[in-house]
Amino acid sequence: MQVIAGTREFQIEEPTVVTIGKFDGRHKGHQKLLQRMLSLREQKGLKSAVFTFDMAPAGVVSGKAQAVISTNQERRNNMERMGIDYLVEYPFNREVAQMPPEEFVRQILTGQMRAKAIVAGTDCGFGHHRAGNAALLKKLAPEYGYEAVIIEKEQDGDRDISSTYIREQLDQGNITKANALLGEPYSIHGEVVHGNHIGAPLLGFPTANLVPPAEKYLPRFGVYASRVLLEGKYYGGVSNIGSKPTITGENPVGVETFILGLEPGVDLYGKNIEVQLLDFERPEQRFAGLEELKAQIELDKQYASEYFKKNPGWL
Numbered sequence: 001m002q003v004i005a006g007t008r009e010f011q012i013e014e015p016t017v018v019t020i021g022k023f024d025g026r027h028k029g030h031q032k033l034l035q036r037m038l039s040l041r042e043q044k045g046l047k048s049a050v051f052t053f054d055m056a057p058a059g060v061v062s063g064k065a066q067a068v069i070s071t072n073q074e075r076r077n078n079m080e081r082m083g084i085d086y087l088v089e090y091p092f093n094r095e096v097a098q099m100p101p102e103e104f105v106r107q108i109l110t111g112q113m114r115a116k117a118i119v120a121g122t123d124c125g126f127g128h129h130r131a132g133n134a135a136l137l138k139k140l141a142p143e144y145g146y147e148a149v150i151i152e153k154e155q156d157g158d159r160d161i162s163s164t165y166i167r168e169q170l171d172q173g174n175i176t177k178a179n180a181l182l183g184e185p186y187s188i189h190g191e192v193v194h195g196n197h198i199g200a201p202l203l204g205f206p207t208a209n210l211v212p213p214a215e216k217y218l219p220r221f222g223v224y225a226s227r228v229l230l231e232g233k234y235y236g237g238v239s240n241i242g243s244k245p246t247i248t249g250e251n252p253v254g255v256e257t258f259i260l261g262l263e264p265g266v267d268l269y270g271k272n273i274e275v276q277l278l279d280f281e282r283p284e285q286r287f288a289g290l291e292e293l294k295a296q297i298e299l300d301k302q303y304a305s306e307y308f309k310k311n312p313g314w315l
Contacts, residue, residue, distance in 0.1 A: 001080045005054060005072075005089040008096075010112055012086055016049040017041050017117040018109055020124060023052055024163045025069035026078050028183040029121065029154040034082060036151055037119045041085075049086035049113050050079060067217040069163055069170075074189045077274075088113065101132025102140060110144045117147040123160075156181060173220035173280040185227065185276035186219065188212055188255050192268040208268045210255040210275065218253065219277065221284040223300050225307040227314050228259050229274040234315055236260040238297075238304035239275055242284035258301060260308070278314060279307055 004010045017040040019033045026034075034050070041048045054072065070078065072089060079087050090096070090108070099107075104127045109115045118137055126132040134150045141148040153160045161181050169178040170186065179185050190210040208228070212218065221242035228237045239257040257275050281303050287293040308315060 001076075001084050001087060003076060003087050003089065006091065008091055010088070012047070012049060012113050014047045015114050015116045016086065017044065017046045017119065018049045018051055018113050018115040019119040020051045020109070020126060021121070022163070023050065023070070023075055023079075025166055025182055025186075026075070026184070027154075027161055027163065027166060027181055029161045031183050032154050033119055033121060033151055034084075036149060038083070040117050040119065040149065044117065046116055047085040048083075049088065049115070050084055051088045051090065051109065051113065053092040054089040055092055066215070068215050069166060069186070069217045071189070071213055071216055074187065077189055086113075098128050101127025101136055103127070104132060105137070105140050105144060110146055115146050117149060119149045119151060121151050122153060167217060170217065170219035173222055173283070175219060175224060175277045175280050178219070179278070185278055187274050187276045188216065188218075189274045190255075190272065192271050192273060194269060206258075206268075208257045208259060208273060208275075210257075210273070211252055212255065220280070223281045223284070224277040225279040225281065225304045226257060227276040227278055228257060229276070230259070230262075230268075230271065235262060236304060236308040236315055237275065238281075238300045239277065240284065240300075241277075258297070258304075260301070260304060278311075 004012075017037050019037045021030065021033065023030050037048050037050075040046065052075070055066075076087060109118060118141075120134055120137055122134050124132075124134055124137070134148075137148040138150065155161060156165070159165060166178050166181050166186075169175075169181065175186060188210055190212060192208045193211055194209070218241055222240070224239050224241065226237040226239040228235045237257045237259045239255055241253075241255055243253050255275055281300060287296060
């Protein structure tokens with residue numbers, strides 16, 4: 001996959017089928033768009049191209065940072081797994097926000113991206129004040145020589161599946177529902193960093209620590225059964241999301257995971273892993289001391305082991 005980022009000056013030389021959106025979380029609605037794009041790629045002999053912005057436009061317009069379910073790197077990882085040919089992360093600023101919708105179609109989609117087909121949802125919005133919509137895409141198609149393919153929203157009962165809906169479930173710790181809406185497990189990608197160094201020497205077992213970037217939208221703090229992707233292999237795990245209130249000192253919000261079945265002595269520092277949350281066990285809590293914490297972690301490990309015995313398909 002070719003990633004085009006950090007510049008507005010680019011040109012894709014091959015004809016493409018393009019889909020546009022934020023793709024925050026790559027939920028079932030996003031997957032519906034992406035799968036249709038990939039289908040059209042095969043039918044028409046085009047390259048697949050995803051257009052998105054390098055940051056949430058609402059954050060630039062409002063001046064307030066917007067948290068995201070998927071960071072840019074996580075989105076890249078997900079798109080590459082799907083076999084997307086081009087991912088454009090277009091730099092967004094107030095000048096771009098003023099672009100007229102037809103100019104966006106003419107200059108970027110059909111010009112720089114060479115779109116011969118554009119796949120979008122019924123609720124798509126683009127250009128100044130999001131004045132561009134699905135109707136405009138259809139109207140401009142004959143003039144600019146592309147096919148407009150408009151996809152109905154994916155629903156959960158009578159509610160549209162959206163990033164907002166998923167965030168609500170994450171806030172409640174309802175990870176099984178969030179995963180159902182996503183169509184895949186909620187995940188945190190990152191490089192294993194050094195933590196407090198209390199796992200192996202004091203508690204008797206090593207853990208893998210991730211510190212997500214500030215923009216990462218995290219679920220309710222607590223302990224989850226998790227699945228860990230490490231060097232192409234999945235392991236069971238138990239993960240704590242939070243700030244480790246039992247440990248004295250300043251602790252950044254992070255993800256600490258005990259990986260089940262990992263060979264003793266494996267050095268994880270500096271390695272990239274993906275932690276996927278599968279089931280919520282309990283909220284984060286403060287314990288009286290390390291012995292009480294250690295006893296609870298043993299129960300957490302037992303909980304996770306039982307979870308994977310009941311759900312072996314995850315491994």
